[in-house]
Amino acid sequence: MLLPAALPTPLTVLVDERLARLGVELRLKRDDLAHPTVPGNKWRKLAPNLAQAVAQGRTGLLTFGGAYSTHVRATAAAAAELGLASIGVIRGDELAGRPRNWSLRAAEAAGMELRFVSRARYRGLVNGTAEGPEDGTEDGTDAAEECPERRDGRWLVLPEGGSNAAAVHGAAAVPAEIPGLGERDVLCCPVGTGGTLAGIAAGLPPGARALGVAVLRGEGYLEREVAGLHQAAYGRQFANWRIDHGHHGGGYGRVSPELTAFAAEFERAHGLAPELRYVAKTLLAVHELAAAGEFAPGTRLTVVVTGLPDPDPDPDPDPDQQPVPVSRS
Incomplete structure (x- = not known):
């Protein structure tokens, strides 16, 4: 049986001296x-899909x-608990014969069958199409x-990253758990496949805004992904969001010395070690954007902590770990 989520999740006000000097408040x-097993935005996005599967x-x-996909691990854990x-x-078919990393071991331990495919074939499989490279090295x-x-x-x-129309509706519940949102509020979250940002923007009350921080090169x-998800989930567009593309650090999984520092x-100041690939990039972005005058005095920033730090960070991130555009009909 899948344990229920502990909702609403806590809202923590931080005393951040750098932001306070700029007249900006920070909350997490x-x-x-x-x-415990399907944390962060993975619960938000998976829960409505799981309910659909059971119904x-x-x-x-x-x-x-990819090899370190949180979504893959979360799906494996949720499926196991639901039977x-x-x-x-x-x-990455080259991974099939290698020792499993900690992330893939966790998925297999939960009972998931792993199928390793080439990077060229993977793109077609995500969209459910035939795929083979132009050089003919595979048969398509x-x-x-x-x-x-x-x-x-x-x-x-379920799509890569779990972002579909049902997931957007799941993420839209986040603003509803935060009382008193209004014109001075900006809800911030990392963006990988777009589902969490799409849901947060759709769930905001009038006047509040959403800021997504891209964790990969995808301007x-x-x-387009967020707009497509809005169309699929609500049949309309929203004008209360934007994406910052200046803090991906070179691409997905790239962790610069500046980000590590x-x-x-941040951990020393606030007692929380932020997950590096998503959450730390978002926190760094809001600090640097505030220092650049992007937020007016009186702005209240709420950063959604979407996940936990990796227990064994990947020393050699996959340069191809960028979500594949999904065909939406």
Whole structure:
């Protein structure tokens, strides 16, 4: 049985001297404490999909991700607790014969079957299309042959990162847990596949704004993803959000010395070690944007803490770990 989430998650006001001197208040929405096995924004995005799977009598979950995907681990854990089978299609066929990293070990320990595919094939599988590189080094096997579960009504297929219309509705509950939001409020979150930002923006009351901090190189692409998710979930667009593209640190999984130093300083000041690939980039962004005058005095920033620090940070991040654009119909 899947334990219920501890909602609403805590809202913590921080005394941050640098921001206070600028007249800006900082709060943390501690979604990292939402659930013991499906933490952070993964609970927000998975919960409505899991409810759908159970209501429809599905017997398994199929999803996609890289070697360190939090979404893959969370899906494996949730499926196990619900008594569902799970399959994770993992980008990088070279990983199949290597010792499992801590993240993949956790997914397998929860009962997930891992299928390692080439990076070229992966792109097609995410979208459910045939895929083979132009140089002919692979045969372009149809995605339905590689993942026959797509055609099996007993399986629910979840996109990379878990961002779909149901996930957007799940993330939209975050602002509803924060009383008194208004024109001086900016809710901030990291952006990888766009579902959390799309939900937060959709759930805001009039006057409040959402700021997403891109954790990968994706200017234009990420905006299109969020707009597509809004259209899929609500059939309309929202004008209360934007994405900062200046703090991805060179790409997904890239952790610069500057970011590491900032995270260490933040932990010393506030007693919280921020997760590096998403949360620390968001916190660094709001500090630097505030110093640059991006927020008027009186602004109240609320950063959504979307996840926990990795127990064993990846020393050699995958340069291809960028979400694949999903076809939306």
